[in-house]
């Protein structure tokens with residue numbers, strides 16, 4: 021009997037507490053601990069790769085499964101501030117791994133602002149032979165920003181692991197030699213493994229570098245290919261695409277750009293590639309986001325905010 025009487029009493033206490041909770045909850049100003057700067061993480065072990073719409077240039081922002089960040093290239097000169105603003109909106113405070121694939125303006129243009137604007141971990145770049153070093157103001161600005169911040173460049177070389185953590189590894193496939201034919205072929209090519217999922221970032225590497233990767237016995241096989249050189253026909257030779265055999269590819273280029281990127285040969289090559297599913301391009305799809313769970317399922321979304329528009 022005693023136990024029976026206790027049950028309604030407990031129920032009343034719970035009800036009173038619940039009512040009090042709601043009353044107090046209503047009295048206090050609601051605080052949402054998540055503002056729109058909080059990055060949306062749907063899966064704790066997910067890796068997010070954003071191919072940013074930076075017009076006719078390159079910038080890819082990656083959030084690794086442990087929350088560390090990677091920026092591969094930094095758009096064109098004059099767009100650095102916009103890029104910094106975009107990343108600020110995402111509440112980025114530190115770029116753990118910054119990669120300057122090669123010293124062309126459409127890849128290192130905004131490096132100065134990025135280096136000045138964030139705490140930076142390591143900076144990877146290819147070692148370019150002295151006779152091929154550019155003399156551009158953009159390159160000078162990049163080097164000065166590195167120096168002024170007391171940082172150093174780390175040489176990215178084919179065959180090395182650039183960085184790794186739990187569940188991921190960034191393998192460098194190129195450049196493999198001390199000298200390359202043209203600055204594009206000095207491009208740092210990165211194969212980023214996340215569990216079973218593999219992303220291949222080509223920079224502006226062309227057919228010559230692709231051949232060296234294959235001849236060097238390195239494996240370009242991937243799920244997602246960030247096409248070399250903005251979808252130019254000078255990259256993505258049939259033999260290389262077959263070896264890479266991506267399901268998805270992304271081309272970073274500006275709308276109506278003066279180079280005619282992506283070239284029609286490139287588009288046809290993907291149409292004819294066995295097992296290929298879908299091509300994305302930043303001139304049409306704007307910022308393209310890929311979320312990898314590391315288990316062979318990569319989800320894409322398009323139409324993300326542009327960092328800069330047009331050519």
Ligand SMILES: [Zn+2]
Pocket residue numbers: 077078124126127224249250
């Ligand atoms: Zn380029």
